[in-house]
Amino acid sequence: MEKSIWKVNGVKIECIRGDISNQPGIDAVVNAANAQLRTGGGVAGAIHKKAGPGLQNEGRKYAPISPGEAVITGAYGLPNRHVIHCLGPVYGVDTPSDKLLSSCYKNALKTAQEKGVGSIAFPAISTGAFGYPSEQAAKIAIKTVYDMLKEPGGIKKILFVLFSKKDYFIYKDIIDNMTV
Numbered sequence: 001m002e003k004s005i006w007k008v009n010g011v012k013i014e015c016i017r018g019d020i021s022n023q024p025g026i027d028a029v030v031n032a033a034n035a036q037l038r039t040g041g042g043v044a045g046a047i048h049k050k051a052g053p054g055l056q057n058e059g060r061k062y063a064p065i066s067p068g069e070a071v072i073t074g075a076y077g078l079p080n081r082h083v084i085h086c087l088g089p090v091y092g093v094d095t096p097s098d099k100l101l102s103s104c105y106k107n108a109l110k111t112a113q114e115k116g117v118g119s120i121a122f123p124a125i126s127t128g129a130f131g132y133p134s135e136q137a138a139k140i141a142i143k144t145v146y147d148m149l150k151e152p153g154g155i156k157k158i159l160f161v162l163f164s165k166k167d168y169f170i171y172k173d174i175i176d177n178m179t180v
């Protein structure tokens, strides 16, 4: 499998090409959610399809969420312990989009740490239906995660799961060129 790994303070940051709904061995997967925490297209569609109706039922308790927010639920039929739902900004509509996108990654990691999650997988939040340009979004995702890892926490592995070859290579180039 195509992959790229980078270690920061003992934490593995890795990017792979794949499907976020098929990541066994990872404690928590992040959903590029909609405000209502319902099924939809893209990531939310894949996650809800595999998880089954329990995920949407539990999500009702927390909906609606705002751009930049993260909430955690069970994972139901997914091969993980938790799903962390983040609502990304609609590019150029929910502003400032860069700060809101960064908040998604920050809040997802904080929420994960509070629940004792050891490994977490992220999709490229906001880069599908929400229109965020992939390269800008990738830089924000990787920089935010890197900054969060300066503080100690329980997370040992962060995986970025990219659906397209193009997005995978965008992440790989950034990660391969990071020097710590």
Ligand code: ADP
Pocket (backbone or CB within 6 Å): 018, 019, 020, 021, 032, 033, 041, 042, 043, 044, 046, 088, 123, 124, 125, 126, 127, 128, 129, 130, 131, 132, 161, 162, 163, 164, 167
């Ligand atoms: P958003 O509404 O936040 O833009 P989308 O789900 O539309 O979220 O898309 C986010 C990104 O996830 C896009 O780059 C899309 O290609 C990618 N993607 C779509 N399906 C999957 C999947 N099953 N696993 C991982 N990434 C996916």
